[in-house]
Amino acid sequence: MSRRTALPYLPPPPPPAELQSWPDRAARLADRALALDDLQRRFLGVGRLTLFLTWFLLLELGWGFVGAGLTAVDGGAIVDPLSWILCLFSGILGIGVLVPAVWLTVRSLRRDRVVRERLIAWAALDRDAAADARLRAPGLSVCWLLLSCAMCAVGLWTAFAVPLNTTRDNGGYPFVVYGMGVALILWVTGLTGLVKAVGHYRMALRLTGPVSGPPGARSASSGLPRPE
Numbered sequence: 001m002s003r004r005t006a007l008p009y010l011p012p013p014p015p016p017a018e019l020q021s022w023p024d025r026a027a028r029l030a031d032r033a034l035a036l037d038d039l040q041r042r043f044l045g046v047g048r049l050t051l052f053l054t055w056f057l058l059l060e061l062g063w064g065f066v067g068a069g070l071t072a073v074d075g076g077a078i079v080d081p082l083s084w085i086l087c088l089f090s091g092i093l094g095i096g097v098l099v100p101a102v103w104l105t106v107r108s109l110r111r112d113r114v115v116r117e118r119l120i121a122w123a124a125l126d127r128d129a130a131a132d133a134r135l136r137a138p139g140l141s142v143c144w145l146l147l148s149c150a151m152c153a154v155g156l157w158t159a160f161a162v163p164l165n166t167t168r169d170n171g172g173y174p175f176v177v178y179g180m181g182v183a184l185i186l187w188v189t190g191l192t193g194l195v196k197a198v199g200h201y202r203m204a205l206r207l208t209g210p211v212s213g214p215p216g217a218r219s220a221s222s223g224l225p226r227p228e
Helices: 025-044 046-074 081-123 129-136 138-165 172-208
Strands: none
Touching (some): 025 138, 025 172, 046 138, 081 129, 129 172, 138 172
16 A cells, blocks of 8 residues: 555554564554545545535435426416426426435445445554554534534424424425425434544544553454444
């Protein structure tokens, strides 16, 4: 594993104890630091946060097209065949955006699970103060935490505000359905980011906290900690 450049691929898990061939502890720590930095970037970095927000916006965009069609049907906006065609097109376009967005979101969550498992495996390999401090990433964790809390708060407010303020004259049931869908996307996305941020920070503290014994005592032979 290169020690100077970021890996273009997902770092593999460390080899089992009987197959490890590092010449010394310094080489093992260097590979560990590189793997941890790369995995943390893929898990919490700016690029991952950008993808997180992109998939969220795609979900809202797709649901927005669907909601536009729902509200048009009930709101009396359809008065001729052309209006029906535009309404149908809006619904199809919304589903065409929503389905890939859901697939991309699920795919990202599955990849996050793999990245987290490999983070745990590499962190359990040894101890190194500098690499362990970077693994905690308090700044990135706080950024994810605040953004996710804001999403949950807006989603919760929307879930109550839309039904309470909607009447037959200003949207009716289709608008309530649309608003609840917006709230659900906000709430689920925010909750996902919240669990991710808190879980990573707790995991990092548990894996890199002080332990008794000589340096390197916690190696692959000691087994991996159970993920939370």
